[in-house]
Amino acid sequence: FLICKMGTSEDGGSAAACAVEFSSCLGSQGTQYETNSLDFKVGADGTVYATRELRIPSEQVAFTVTARDRRTAEQWDAVVRLLVAQTRSSHPGHKKDMTLDPSQPPRDTLLPWPPHQRSGGLRRQKRDWVIPPINVPENSRGPFPQQLVRIRSDKDNDIPIRYSITGVGADQPPMEVFSIDSMSGRMYVTRPMDREERASYHLRAHAVDMNGNKVENPIDLYIYVIDMNDNRPEFLNQVYNGSVDEGSKPGTYVMTVTANDADDGTTANGMVRYRIVTQTPQSPSQNMFTINSETGDIVTVAAGLDREKVQQYTVIVQATDMEGNLNYGLSNTATAIITVTDVNDNPPEFTASTFAGEVPENRVETVVANLTVMDRDQPHSANWNAVYRIISGDPSGHFSVRTDPVTNEGMVTVVKAADYELNRAFMLTVMVSNQAALASGIQMSFQSTAGVTISVTDINEAPYFPSNHKLIRLEEGVPAGTALTTFSAVDPDRFMQQAVRACVSGVLWAAACALSWWGLIPGGLAPRGHHTCPSGIPPASGTGTLQIYLIDINDNAPELLPKEAQICEKPGLNAINITAADADVDPNVGPYVFELPFVPATVRKNWTITRLNGDYAQLSLRILYLEAGMYDVPITVTDSGNPPLSNTSVIKVKVCPCDENGDCTTVGAVAAAGLGTGAIVAILICIILLVRLLPMVLLFVVWMKRREKERHTKQLLIDPEDDVRDNILKYDEEGGGEEDQDYDLSQLQQPEALEHVLSKAPGVRRVDERPVGAEPQYPARPVVPHPGDIGDFINEGLRAADNDPTAPPYDSLLVFDYEGSGSTAGSVSSLGSSSSGDQDYDYLNDWGPRFKKLADMYGGGEED
Numbered sequence: 001f002l003i004c005k006m007g008t009s010e011d012g013g014s015a016a017a018c019a020v021e022f023s024s025c026l027g028s029q030g031t032q033y034e035t036n037s038l039d040f041k042v043g044a045d046g047t048v049y050a051t052r053e054l055r056i057p058s059e060q061v062a063f064t065v066t067a068r069d070r071r072t073a074e075q076w077d078a079v080v081r082l083l084v085a086q087t088r089s090s091h092p093g094h095k096k097d098m099t100l101d102p103s104q105p106p107r108d109t110l111l112p113w114p115p116h117q118r119s120g121g122l123r124r125q126k127r128d129w130v131i132p133p134i135n136v137p138e139n140s141r142g143p144f145p146q147q148l149v150r151i152r153s154d155k156d157n158d159i160p161i162r163y164s165i166t167g168v169g170a171d172q173p174p175m176e177v178f179s180i181d182s183m184s185g186r187m188y189v190t191r192p193m194d195r196e197e198r199a200s201y202h203l204r205a206h207a208v209d210m211n212g213n214k215v216e217n218p219i220d221l222y223i224y225v226i227d228m229n230d231n232r233p234e235f236l237n238q239v240y241n242g243s244v245d246e247g248s249k250p251g252t253y254v255m256t257v258t259a260n261d262a263d264d265g266t267t268a269n270g271m272v273r274y275r276i277v278t279q280t281p282q283s284p285s286q287n288m289f290t291i292n293s294e295t296g297d298i299v300t301v302a303a304g305l306d307r308e309k310v311q312q313y314t315v316i317v318q319a320t321d322m323e324g325n326l327n328y329g330l331s332n333t334a335t336a337i338i339t340v341t342d343v344n345d346n347p348p349e350f351t352a353s354t355f356a357g358e359v360p361e362n363r364v365e366t367v368v369a370n371l372t373v374m375d376r377d378q379p380h381s382a383n384w385n386a387v388y389r390i391i392s393g394d395p396s397g398h399f400s401v402r403t404d405p406v407t408n409e410g411m412v413t414v415v416k417a418a419d420y421e422l423n424r425a426f427m428l429t430v431m432v433s434n435q436a437a438l439a440s441g442i443q444m445s446f447q448s449t450a451g452v453t454i455s456v457t458d459i460n461e462a463p464y465f466p467s468n469h470k471l472i473r474l475e476e477g478v479p480a481g482t483a484l485t486t487f488s489a490v491d492p493d494r495f496m497q498q499a500v501r502a503c504v505s506g507v508l509w510a511a512a513c514a515l516s517w518w519g520l521i522p523g524g525l526a527p528r529g530h531h532t533c534p535s536g537i538p539p540a541s542g543t544g545t546l547q548i549y550l551i552d553i554n555d556n557a558p559e560l561l562p563k564e565a566q567i568c569e570k571p572g573l574n575a576i577n578i579t580a581a582d583a584d585v586d587p588n589v590g591p592y593v594f595e596l597p598f599v600p601a602t603v604r605k606n607w608t609i610t611r612l613n614g615d616y617a618q619l620s621l622r623i624l625y626l627e628a629g630m631y632d633v634p635i636t637v638t639d640s641g642n643p644p645l646s647n648t649s650v651i652k653v654k655v656c657p658c659d660e661n662g663d664c665t666t667v668g669a670v671a672a673a674g675l676g677t678g679a680i681v682a683i684l685i686c687i688i689l690l691v692r693l694l695p696m697v698l699l700f701v702v703w704m705k706r707r708e709k710e711r712h713t714k715q716l717l718i719d720p721e722d723d724v725r726d727n728i729l730k731y732d733e734e735g736g737g738e739e740d741q742d743y744d745l746s747q748l749q750q751p752e753a754l755e756h757v758l759s760k761a762p763g764v765r766r767v768d769e770r771p772v773g774a775e776p777q778y779p780a781r782p783v784v785p786h787p788g789d790i791g792d793f794i795n796e797g798l799r800a801a802d803n804d805p806t807a808p809p810y811d812s813l814l815v816f817d818y819e820g821s822g823s824t825a826g827s828v829s830s831l832g833s834s835s836s837g838d839q840d841y842d843y844l845n846d847w848g849p850r851f852k853k854l855a856d857m858y859g860g861g862e863e864d
Helices: 512-518 601-606 666-673 677-713 790-802 842-847 849-858
Strands: 002-008 031-035 040-042 047-050 060-069 075-086 134-137 146-151 162-167 178-180 186-189 200-208 214-226 239-245 253-256 273-280 289-291 297-300 312-320 331-341 354-360 367-371 386-392 399-403 410-414 425-434 449-457 470-475 483-486 507-509 530-533 546-551 559-561 564-568 576-581 593-595 607-611 616-621 629-638 646-656
Touching: 031 040, 040 060, 134 146, 146 214, 162 178, 178 200, 253 331, 273 289, 289 312, 354 410, 367 449, 386 399, 399 425, 410 425, 470 483, 559 629, 559 646, 564 576, 564 616, 576 646, 593 607, 601 607, 601 629, 677 849, 842 849
Parallel strands: 002 075, 134 214, 239 331, 354 449, 470 546, 564 646
Antiparallel strands: 031 060, 040 047, 060 075, 146 186, 162 200, 178 186, 200 214, 239 253, 253 297, 273 312, 289 297, 312 331, 354 367, 367 410, 386 425, 399 410, 425 449, 483 507, 559 576, 576 616, 593 629, 607 616, 629 646
């Protein structure tokens, strides 16, 4: 860098006042100078001059001068900065207030622009001086501190001046890189500079008097660190991985390597160039790749890449700065690993031209032959995986060829059973190819096709029924010995001498045992049971299915349900729903016809039947009132069979008085059961007496409980043997004596000798007569009494009485003359069942329907 002075006149004109010179080891002879400015030129002797008269508005001008050595073609650049200085004016009254210090060279002394006085009272405004940048080379060896420049004010002739600098590198971190002599204004650098650490500094210079008053405005100082080639290129990675397809043409891009240099990239110090040092292996050529020296792109330069021969290359790449000058530049290396990727340039080939196999007939999913191939492409890739295809010899599709994923072999598999009687052998032609298509220009090999011979062996096949399965229809009730059908079997083995024998005769006969063995049901299927007996070697049998459909005939008359019912004595309150059931199946069932018979005439007089739908009808009273009692109502029902069948069923209907809801009343239920008027009156009187005596019984129970409590709490005053409360009174029989049983039960019923009884129609009886029928068997009293069986004996007798239809009123008193002794059962009396005075009568519900009224009257808890 060169700083020159250039004078300017009052009107702005300028003239050059410096020269440039470049020196080398050979001297400056033969050096040619050029400049990038149109306003300045450099002569052959290095003199810088202006090409025309210039008016420069600023205080400096900068441009670049290039020197070229004509013999070596080397060149150097330098920046020339021209400082604009004011020349003395020829006009009277004009003089310069400040001159350059003749004791210091122009580049060492920086003077602020002084104020300029003009005559006539006019004053020119002072302009601050823009100091040109200061360049400091990095890595300087000193000695330090090293002077950079001197700052001086033109007022230091009149008053003492103190100088200082501020900014990064002075009073801000990094501290004290630069210093200044406060008296002389000389500025120094105190240590070596590193451009990679910081490339420039911006400082400000200050001038004050001894009192600290500002004498000059602060001056900006720009310090640039000049780059030196002190950094090697560094690769981003030490190992780079790339790939290229085999058979690639020259010029195919492979990969890019990159190296960075910390030096200034605008100078040769940071300009990196690349080159390939070595290539391993050197086959088929030692220069298979080349690299772009500026970008680092690696491309192929020769043909012949073959993965089957060389799968990988190792290339050493060198990066050098100074634009690749190996004499002056710094270098570094990295490794580029280039993998040659596989392409399908090798078609698969069979290892033999023919293959053979054998399969028994009727066998499927069996591998009958293995086809081996050879492929030099990369194993287990799409370029290596084989795909097999049968191109001829199997029009019916009996075989397929599947690929073994491990060995790449072709497995010939039977997918459709072969028949020895139709095909004894197959001649297949199989072609093999890859999953991936062959590379451009590669043709299939003639060894990619092979012949496969498959022999079919004969085996003993089971006979079969051509008409399987077979369906026959017949009506039920076929007589035994009737021929049903013929079921024949055929043996498919035409080339074997063997007999076919049926285990069941081909003619099926109807027999009782056969029908049971077949398990036939109406309209159902017979199980598979008809087969042929084996006779070949090895034995084989065939099974056929014969379906026998039994046709239903109308051989079952319909029945009516229910058998018993209950209805109110007045019509309109309720009715009886009846339904028909038939053991036959459709169409020998409903819809049914319900009718009342004409005999006896009282049936149609008292009753009427209404059909609801095909299976249901409704029976109701025809007359306005029918006396309560049990009635047998015959009903005739007819099905829809061909011919139809009829049946007359008798329904026992209980007619009883009903309440407003259509339910039989209690009295009505008793009357309907067969009691006369006198018996009903007697039962009502007993119920009234029981109601009146019940409070007295309850009071007696409370009194007995209280006495029992006092007996346990108070000490006895008399001898226990004399206390009658502890004595047990034993009687030989139940009841209070014969005088208590002196009554005639026959008075409770109407005698059989009355005329109205004799004049009744057959089958009609009064409800107060003793029903005719078998009476229940009451349990016999054990011969030898046992304390533990008294409870069971009583329960069985009570159960028989509850189920006895002849009971009311004939079982009004059940006499048990066996009491037993030492019974473990509790008291059967309710007198001791409560300690609080409240009696629970819900247990009466468990005693049968005759005690239900008492349970309703006295049971139910506190609400009743």
